[in-house]
Amino acid sequence: MKGFYASMILVLALLTGCMKQIPYEPSQIENFFARSENIQLEFTTDKGRQVAFYVPPIKNPDVPPERIALLYPGIESVALGWMRFIEMEKSERTGYLLIDYPGRGLSEGTMRPEENYLNSEGALLALAKHFGLKQLEAEYSLMGHSFGTGAALQFAARHPVRKIVLVAPFTTLRKAVAVKSWILSILMPAQIDNRKLIQHILSSDSPPEIIILHGAEDTSLxxxxxxxxxxxxxERIVYHEFPEDDHVTILTSQRDLIFSGLNGSE
Structure with a gap:
């Protein structure tokens, strides 16, 4: 019986994408380093060697940034996929920290959704170490797409942040999986509840601004x-709904709104 449950959990992890390895194309790495100021950060968790990517601001790229925007991809994506959306000229004082999950890109191990905040914390410590600091004094803003909305909210529940932008979010991970298979959702051992995370975040003394964008044609979430x-x-959550956007097109068609919401006025 134990073997049966172990097998079902393994199948579940494979089908939900948690154990799927997603490597980088060589061109993605080459394009990242085409800008000499960009930095690859390495750190270690119980999952092994982890890698994140830092894109310094245009102004004073060699000093600790005043603002850092952490970007979280969906479960089928990798951190460097954000590079084609970032327009540095529109946020000259913001540095971007691109987060990969275990098993994605250059990072080792297998993802456990409830522990995704560890890669955010590890990446920030690695960036502080790069600048010779114990910790950074920057303001944080967060943007997550799809599965990445849970990772963003996990981090915000543990650390003060200025803004959170959620693109095509889910309510609970179990309900998100149920869109594909209700059987898998019942068997799934991990759980992320974005509703509870938002409630917790808004209960803080200085809650961040939260912006949600969702496409009416989204069939994934x-x-x-x-x-x-x-x-x-x-009253405290700004909501935008777009009748013609789906789970993916919203990132392109609403890019300007997403990043203006993320960075605000500089």
Whole structure:
């Protein structure tokens, strides 16, 4: 019986993408280092060697940044996928920290969704060490897409942040998996509840601004999930819904709105 449950958990992990290895194309690494100021950060967790990527701001790229935007990809994506969306000229004082999950890109190990905040914390410590500091004094803003919205909220529940932008978010990981298979959602051992995370974050003394964007044509994570999260506190959560966008097109069609919400006025 134990062997049966272990096998089911293994199948579940494979089907939900948690154990799927997603390597980088050589061109993605080459394009990242085409800008000489960009930095590859390495650190270690119980999953092994982890790698994140730092894109310094245009102004004073060699000093600790005043603002850092942490970007979290979806479960089928990698951190350097964000490079084509970033326009450095529109946020001259913001550095971007691109987070990969274990098993993604150059990072080792297997992802455990409930522990994804560890790679954010490890990357920030590695960046502080790069600058010869114990910790950074920057303001943090976060942006997550799809599965990455959970990772962003996990970090925000543990650390003060200025802004959070959630693109095509889920309510709970179990409900997100149920969109593909209700059987897998029942068997799934891990759980992330974005509703509870948002409630916790908004209960802080200085809660961040939260912006949610969702496409009405999203069939991966239905738009009802974005609406439900926004309804937690309509006065403090800004909600945008786009009738023609799906789970992926929203990143391109609403790029300017996403990044203006993330960085605000500089």
């Amino acid at each position: 239905p738009v009802t999930m974005g609406r439900e999260l926004a309804a937690i506190d309509p």
